[in-house]
Amino acid sequence: xxxxxxxxxxxxxxxLMAVTGxxxxxxxxxPGEAEAYHFCGHIYTTDSCPHPTGLPRIDSRGxxxxxxxxxxxxxxxxxxxxxxxxxxxxxxxxxxAEGVPLPAASRTPVCxxxxxxxxxxxxxxxxxxxxxxGHVRKLVDCCxxxxxxxxxxxxxxxxxxxxxxxxxxxxxxxxxxx
Amino acid sequence: MLIxxxxxxxxxxxxxxxxxxxxxxxxxxxxxxGYAGRLRTTLVACATFTAGALAGGVLTFGGLAxxxxxxxxxxxxxxxxxxxxxxxxxxxxxxxxxxxxxxxxQVPESWRRxxxxxxxxxxxxxxxxxxxxxxxxxxxxWALAAVSVALGDPALxxxxxxxxxxxxxxxxxxxxxxxxGDRGNAAHAAMAERPAILRGLRAADAVALAACAAVIxxxxxxxxxxxxxxAAASGSTAAASGPAARATQAxxxxxxxxxxxxxxxxxxxxxxxxxxxxLRRGETFALxxxxxxxxxxxxxxxxxxxxxxxxxATLAPVGAYDSPGGGAFAFSDQWVVWLVGSTHLVAQxxxxxxxxxxxxxxxxxxxxxxxxxxGQALVFHRAGRSGSQIRLLxxxxxxxxVLRSERRALLLNPSFDGRELLYVRSTSTRQELRLGPPxxxxxxRDRRLYGTTPxxxxxxxHEPGHARHRVGYPGRRxxxxxxxxxxxxxxxxxxxxLGPGAAYVTRLRHRSGTPGTTAxxxxxxx
Numbered sequence: 001x002x003x004x005x006x007x008x009x010x011x012x013x014x015x016l017m018a019v020t021g022x023x024x025x026x027x028x029x030x031p032g033e034a035e036a037y038h039f040c041g042h043i044y045t046t047d048s049c050p051h052p053t054g055l056p057r058i059d060s061r062g063x064x065x066x067x068x069x070x071x072x073x074x075x076x077x078x079x080x081x082x083x084x085x086x087x088x089x090x091x092x093x094x095x096x097a098e099g100v101p102l103p104a105a106s107r108t109p110v111c112x113x114x115x116x117x118x119x120x121x122x123x124x125x126x127x128x129x130x131x132x133x134g135h136v137r138k139l140v141d142c143c144x145x146x147x148x149x150x151x152x153x154x155x156x157x158x159x160x161x162x163x164x165x166x167x168x169x170x171x172x173x174x175x176x177x178x
Numbered sequence: 179m180l181i182x183x184x185x186x187x188x189x190x191x192x193x194x195x196x197x198x199x200x201x202x203x204x205x206x207x208x209x210x211x212g213y214a215g216r217l218r219t220t221l222v223a224c225a226t227f228t229a230g231a232l233a234g235g236v237l238t239f240g241g242l243a244x245x246x247x248x249x250x251x252x253x254x255x256x257x258x259x260x261x262x263x264x265x266x267x268x269x270x271x272x273x274x275x276x277x278x279x280x281x282x283x284q285v286p287e288s289w290r291r292x293x294x295x296x297x298x299x300x301x302x303x304x305x306x307x308x309x310x311x312x313x314x315x316x317x318x319x320w321a322l323a324a325v326s327v328a329l330g331d332p333a334l335x336x337x338x339x340x341x342x343x344x345x346x347x348x349x350x351x352x353x354x355x356x357x358x359g360d361r362g363n364a365a366h367a368a369m370a371e372r373p374a375i376l377r378g379l380r381a382a383d384a385v386a387l388a389a390c391a392a393v394i395x396x397x398x399x400x401x402x403x404x405x406x407x408x409a410a411a412s413g414s415t416a417a418a419s420g421p422a423a424r425a426t427q428a429x430x431x432x433x434x435x436x437x438x439x440x441x442x443x444x445x446x447x448x449x450x451x452x453x454x455x456x457l458r459r460g461e462t463f464a465l466x467x468x469x470x471x472x473x474x475x476x477x478x479x480x481x482x483x484x485x486x487x488x489x490x491a492t493l494a495p496v497g498a499y500d501s502p503g504g505g506a507f508a509f510s511d512q513w514v515v516w517l518v519g520s521t522h523l524v525a526q527x528x529x530x531x532x533x534x535x536x537x538x539x540x541x542x543x544x545x546x547x548x549x550x551x552x553g554q555a556l557v558f559h560r561a562g563r564s565g566s567q568i569r570l571l572x573x574x575x576x577x578x579x580v581l582r583s584e585r586r587a588l589l590l591n592p593s594f595d596g597r598e599l600l601y602v603r604s605t606s607t608r609q610e611l612r613l614g615p616p617x618x619x620x621x622x623r624d625r626r627l628y629g630t631t632p633x634x635x636x637x638x639x640h641e642p643g644h645a646r647h648r649v650g651y652p653g654r655r656x657x658x659x660x661x662x663x664x665x666x667x668x669x670x671x672x673x674x675x676l677g678p679g680a681a682y683v684t685r686l687r688h689r690s691g692t693p694g695t696t697a698x699x700x701x702x703x704x
Binding site: 037038039040045046047048052053054055060066067068073074075076077078079083084086088089090094095096097098099100101102103104105106107108113116125126127128129130131134136137138149151152153157159161162172174175176177178 | 197198199200201202203206207211212213215276280282284287291313315363366367369370371372373376437438449451452505520543544545547559561562563564565566585586587588590604605606632633634635636637638639640641644645646647649650651652656659666668670672673684686688690691694695696697
């Protein structure tokens with residue numbers, strides 16, 4: 001009877017220790033979905049990089065995508081096809097009144113466009129990933145040596161390297177579910 | 179047998195975890211171009227990360243096995259439950275179901291900034307190896323945990339943990355040293371943009387789990403009779419897996435259902451889309467051809483491949499030129515220039531003393547615009563994916579120069595009267611009609627006669643459920659958003675004309691789901 005009681009107490013104390021350990025580990029990790037500020041996953045106070053259609057969604061090469069559906073857009077915010085030609089919502093080429101296709105425009109990586117617009121050197125440095133809308137999202141900083149960020153106030157280090165600081169932020173929505 | 183099957187399932191489950199937010203983040207964090215700063219540090223960090231992941235795996239799965247042992251697991255009933263869980267998880271994996279329950283937590287991002295990278299990597303490795311501290315990408319993690327408890331074999335649990343930790347570490351240490359390079363970028367893009375890879379891994383998890391279940395199911399007696407510690411030795415364990423526009427000046431409609439305006443003195447001409455040209459001289463009447471042009475007191479039109487210049491009062495021809503394949507054209511007192519396709523400009527002297535010759539060719543993926551001509555000065559646009567320019571070509575000397583150039587805007591369809599240049603400037607925030615001198619300078623120095631919404635439609639600048647970013651801006655007032663065109667269509671400012679009292683521009687409208695484009699010519703006071 002005593003042995004059995006000791007065995008039970010040992011199990012209970014072991015379980016308590018396990019729970020305590022789990023709580024300790026749990027206190028180390030952070031929420032994986034961040035709902036702060038203007039888009040999911042972005043938990044700092046830096047504003048978006050200028051983007052042709054607003055929200056700073058980019059593709060894997062940093063070029064602009066329309067946030068709501070990930071469709072390619074050019075620097076004018078027009079939907080474009082694989083060849084970069086402007087199209088409408090149904091995928092038909094945009095034309096003039098005589099049916100002649102309208103010209104293609106540039107499609108500049110968003111962080112590079114920031115460099116041109118603000119006359120500075122920019123780098124895409126580090127990134128962090130979070131779960132947003134059921135898919136893994138890569139939060140990407142557009143970094144520079146500017147002491148001010150796009151908001152106009154003091155810049156933060158964020159995910160930038162080598163003394164650079166965050167000028168503005170972008171994101172890349174992967175197709176990986178989470 | 180079972181130990182190998184379980185180890186394989188655990189390894190596959192660990193590798194699948196690389197597709198989690200933390201898995202991606204680790205590759206970025208350990209990359210030489212990142213916080214590590216150099217390859218040597220990356221390699222050291224990869225080593226500590228691996229050690230941490232292995233330790234974390236052993237802690238979790240070994241600990242769960244210890245828990246199972248303490249609870250007296252390891253019997254037949256527990257093995258059957260483990261096998262059933264493995265089957266359920268395998269089905270979930272095979273069907274690619276969303277992981278439930280999910281752990282919506284992540285490792286702390288700040289460690290990589292405040293700790294030496296190898297130390298941070300080791301700690302990150304521990305958290306990822308633990309398996310349940312961050313997002314779970316496969317049901318196998320849950321199933322393997324259940325199996326560890328059910329079988330109550332610490333040695334087997336440790337093996338499971340090592341295999342899981344190795345699986346978590348492998349993709350990270352394989353990708354981090356090459357991250358940022360071409361191969362690394364390609365691998366990252368494939369991971370992020372090809373769901374088939376993750377689906378394939380989950381299918382592999384399903385196979386491994388099914389194998390585990392089969393092995394457990396094939397040896398129920400062993401699982402039932404062997405003591406917990408002996409179960410592993412006899413190979414009878416179970417695994418599971420699974421994972422609008424505000425105009426600068428008011429514009430009026432000069433001609434509805436019209437495009438390609440032309441102006442000279444008191445004359446105004448335009449093209450009916452798909453029809454013929456029209457001349458307005460007090461009253462409006464049709465011309466015997468298309469693509470009307472006006473200059474030096476004459477009117478011109480094109481009939482098939484022949485350009486005719488005529489007296490606007492009588493339409494009596496004063497000259498004619500063959501322009502095979504020609505489209506829009508311009509003429510002056512000295513030259514006639516026409517566009518072929520959107521890629522060639524061809525010129526011929528008005529006196530036809532020499533045959534036509536190509537004077538401008540579009541480079542790859544470029545488009546040349548409608549020509550404008552004053553004397554011997556030809557003005558046209560070159561537009562494409564590398565930016566756009568308005569260029570002036572002296573047809574007599576062949577000298578060409580750039581008058582306006584922008585990389586991220588379209589500068590379109592200039593008109594030129596010899597003194598001033600009118601053109602469309604289109605950006606993501608606005609479309610404008612600008613007027614300036616025929617000398618090289620920035621577009622922003624030119625006078626803006628008219629402005630409207632951009633062709634593309636922006637979003638609200640924030641996601642649903644969020645608000646526009648205000649923090650950090652003076653007075654918490656972010657810059658105003660650009661005007662937004664109505665949904666479901668697009669408006670494009672296109673061809674221009676420069677009259678003595680007004681500037682003209684074609685407004686193209688296209689509605690999604692409807693064929694064709696409508697057009698109207700707007701007039702704006704100069």
